[in-house]
Amino acid sequence: xxxxxxxxxxxxxxxxxxxxRALLGFxxxxxxxxxxxxxxxxxxxxxxxxxxxxxxxAMIYDLKKTYNIFTFIDFSTLSKDLNILIRNGFTxxxxxxxxxxSPLDNRDTTIPLRVISQTDVDSFCSYIEHDxxxxxxxxxxxxxxKDKINNHYLEIFSNVELHTNTKDPVFVCGQYFPxxxxxxxxxxxxxxGFLKKIAAFTEGNVNIKTASKAIDWALxxxxxxxxxxxxxxxxxxxxxxxxSGNTIQVVTDNCHYTHFYRSATSQQILNPMKxxxxxxxxxxxxx
Amino acid sequence: MAxxxxxxxxNTPNAILHSFGLKVFEVASESISRNxxxxxxxxGLKNITSAFCNxxxxxxxxxxxxxxxxxxxxxxEDNPIWHxxxxxxxxxxxxxxxxxxxNQAISDLLxx
Numbered sequence: 099x100x101x102x103x104x105x106x107x108x109x110x111x112x113x114x115x116x117x118x119r120a121l122l123g124f125x126x127x128x129x130x131x132x133x134x135x136x137x138x139x140x141x142x143x144x145x146x147x148x149x150x151x152x153x154x155x156a157m158i159y160d161l162k163k164t165y166n167i168f169t170f171i172d173f174s175t176l177s178k179d180l181n182i183l184i185r186n187g188f189t190x191x192x193x194x195x196x197x198x199x200s201p202l203d204n205r206d207t208t209i210p211l212r213v214i215s216q217t218d219v220d221s222f223c224s225y226i227e228h229d230x231x232x233x234x235x236x237x238x239x240x241x242x243x244k245d246k247i248n249n250h251y252l253e254i255f256s257n258v259e260l261h262t263n264t265k266d267p268v269f270v271c272g273q274y275f276p277x278x279x280x281x282x283x284x285x286x287x288x289x290x291g292f293l294k295k296i297a298a299f300t301e302g303n304v305n306i307k308t309a310s311k312a313i314d315w316a317l318x319x320x321x322x323x324x325x326x327x328x329x330x331x332x333x334x335x336x337x338x339x340x341x342s343g344n345t346i347q348v349v350t351d352n353c354h355y356t357h358f359y360r361s362a363t364s365q366q367i368l369n370p371m372k373x374x375x376x377x378x379x380x381x382x383x384x385x
Numbered sequence: 386m387a388x389x390x391x392x393x394x395x396n397t398p399n400a401i402l403h404s405f406g407l408k409v410f411e412v413a414s415e416s417i418s419r420n421x422x423x424x425x426x427x428x429g430l431k432n433i434t435s436a437f438c439n440x441x442x443x444x445x446x447x448x449x450x451x452x453x454x455x456x457x458x459x460x461x462e463d464n465p466i467w468h469x470x471x472x473x474x475x476x477x478x479x480x481x482x483x484x485x486x487x488n489q490a491i492s493d494l495l496x497x
Contacts, residue, residue: 217402219401220399222399246466249432249434249466252401256403256436256437257436259402259404259436260403260436321439323403323440327439327444330435330439331434334435
């Protein structure tokens with residue numbers, strides 16, 4: 099059996115550019131093959147942000163669908179901090195036993211991985227309301243802030259329908275970090291990304307040609323819908339990040355874009371995966 | 386005056402998707418296009434998004450010049466976030482270039 103050893107600096111995979119590169123290492127290795135099983139080895143990793151389960155499982159889903167590649171994970175290697183991948187249901191999804199899964203939340207920090215159809219709004223809303231915001235771990239957050247967070251998640255979900263042009267589901271997962279006072283949330287789609295539609299829409303006008311500019315354009319409240327404007331919620335999220343010290347990251351086409359406080363940075367990804375990943379990092383202590 | 390309950394049109398309390406907004410637009414435009422006043426009711430909803438508001442209310446304002454005289458709302462009184470989303474969709478429909486310029490200016494100012 100083929101084997102890929104997941105690796106990253108400091109043996110940890112966080113929600114950042116380096117983390118994206120670490121996970122893409124597996125995807126780009128695997129997609130060179132067809133009709134086989136690849137063992138994903140976690141021995142060189144001690145920690146992973148559990149919300150990244152959404153990214154990793156989206157990769158595994160796409161590898162199976164596009165290249166008929168199965169992924170095998172030896173659960174016994176997921177020890178210590180990595181057992182979050184068992185507790186949040188990631189391993190059940192990989193083993194295709196997700197329907198018998200209920201999260202083992204003995205630390206009150208676990209938010210399950212879910213795969214949700216783009217049109218199944220009720221499941222998504224229920225996930226955000228019950229699996230996410232009603233957990234005991236988020237008690238320090240007041241209702242007003244929770245309502246804002248809920249609102250931002252729904253805006254992101256509604257955005258998927260507008261830009262992806264695919265019937266594939268979305269992959270969502272989160273994680274609380276009580277000591278740091280952070281909630282991380284990740285949503286992944288396997289659609290066309292931002293650039294294609296935005297480049298076509300702005301041709302002859304502002305002529306957007308790069309993924310970084312396309313993300314900037316979308317986060318400034320613009321929309322590619324004619325005759326009925328699309329969602330403008332990404333601008334609201336950007337403003338919320340600016341004023342509240344939160345972070346939004348958008349990974350699409352060949353760009354990893356980060357907006358934190360008043361600064362935006364973009365880094366180039368050499369071998370990107372299709373689709374778009376949006377990470378939101380809320381910092382709720384002292385607010 | 387006819388009352389259109391959004392929840393009855395989209396069959397869910399979650400008015401999230403752009404496509405749901407287009408359904409509401411289709412139903413409401415039958416009245417507006419005949420110069421008949423209507424009330425769009427948000428009663429019973431749990432969530433709304435800007436994509437939904439732009440595709441429903443914003444599109445009515447874009448499509449029919451007399452919408453402001455014929456369209457009324459119910460169920461927004463106690464929800465400032467929803468009220469703001471509805472107002473934003475109306476402003477965006479009536480003054481898209483102005484709103485774009487404002488957004489860009491805010492964006493430039495905050496990120497400079």
